[in-house]
Amino acid sequence: MFDLEEIKKYSPFCLSCLGRSVGLVGFGLDNRERGIEMINIIELSENMNIVEEIICSPEDCKICDGLIGEIDNFIDLACESISDYSLETFKIGTIVDKDILNLESEFANTFGVNLSESIKSQLNREIGIGVFQKNNILARLDNPDSTVIIDTRYDTINLEIKSIFVEGKYNKYDRTIPQTYWPCRNCKGKGCKSCNHTGQLYPDSVQSLVAEPFMKVTKATENLFHGMGREDIDAAMLGLGRPFVLELRMPRNRDINLDEMADEINKSNVDRIQVNSLQFVPRKRVAELKNTVCDKSYRVDVSIPEDLTIESLKNGAQRLKEKLVKQRTPTRVAHRRADLIRPRLVESVNVLSFEQGMVELEIRAQHGTYIRELVSGDMGRTVPSFSSLVDGACKVEVLDVLNLHLEFEEEKK
Ligand SMILES: [Zn+2]
Ligand SMILES: [Zn+2]
Structure with a gap:
């Protein structure tokens, strides 16, 4: 069932790394508890006291190179990275050094094939539980508000925040504004004398008038305006309006009252633009809109x-x-x-x-x-x-x- 001499070659290692090597066996135990059970089994069958010899604290573990001992630190890093965002759901991902992954799978194979859990899955799970306990937001694998990728090699975080998509329709009565931002040709958006340092060829657009109040409330970093086609600058858009999706990237606040937003936009742009039928939609509406012709x-x-x-x-x-x-x-x-x-x-x-x-x-x-x-x-x-x-x-x-x-x-x- 196992070869003690083989196992010793990898020592010392932490209880988690030992337990994880048979992590898919049995239910209701975490990897540390599994590690303790393993020690008991080994000691019983070999009839000797081995724990001192092969088990060490996570900091000195030769298999995970101390990563398991860093979990609390990773929880803090993750919590800090999302602290500026109001979120309901999140997901943790980790990047782990290849050498560690190779070593742990080699070690796991000494106990048999396909019994082990990977260190990434233990890290993701335990960091996720820690973040949930500290911030009271829910872990969700499918389409979470945020994905926190922890690069354990450098202790850095790559944070992905799901964009907010708001669909609606607009009317345009002002025959001087383009549909979307129109960067100054001279400076390509950086701002120069000829554009009055706005970076824009046209100071306003349907996009800017619609997006501005959203940017204020959500504190998003940027916005994209996806129209179902567009009219010329000097053409008005009448009738029921033209469908669009406003995409808000990296929003800090996701809690928006769309009725209030529509009111605000409409009241401050009476003779220029109006919006109606605002609703939250999934990302796929952007492509659907782009592919609709009529x-x-x-x-x-x-x-x-x-x-x-x-x-x-x-x-x-x-x-x-x-x-x-x-x-x-x-x-x-x-x-x-x-x-x-x-x-x-x-x-x-x-x-x-x-x-x-x-x-x-x-x-x-x-x-x-x-x-x-x-x-x-x-x-x-x-x-x-x-x-x-x-x-x-x-x-x-x-x-x-x-x-x-x-x-x-x-x-x-
Ligand atoms: Zn370890
Ligand atoms: Zn310019």
């Missing part, structure tokens, strides 16, 4: 030749109904998008109002339709276009997104 409706003010009549405009609009148009990549985005011809379905075009030289249209089209080019024709790159059908040069002056036609919202109607 029809969109737009309201556009279009300048038209003075001599165009309402009849010809209505006729042109009618001829675009349920029409498949071919759009070659517009020149204005050609520098960042492949030069392709994309077929896009125009659902409907309606004339909302008309005065000489100006028409207001509502256009509903498949996702990815270039609306400005659908109207202008983009020098023949979009075929057919509103311009070609009314036989006159038309140009979008103001463009607003009226709605995103998400399936689940269509069903509610």
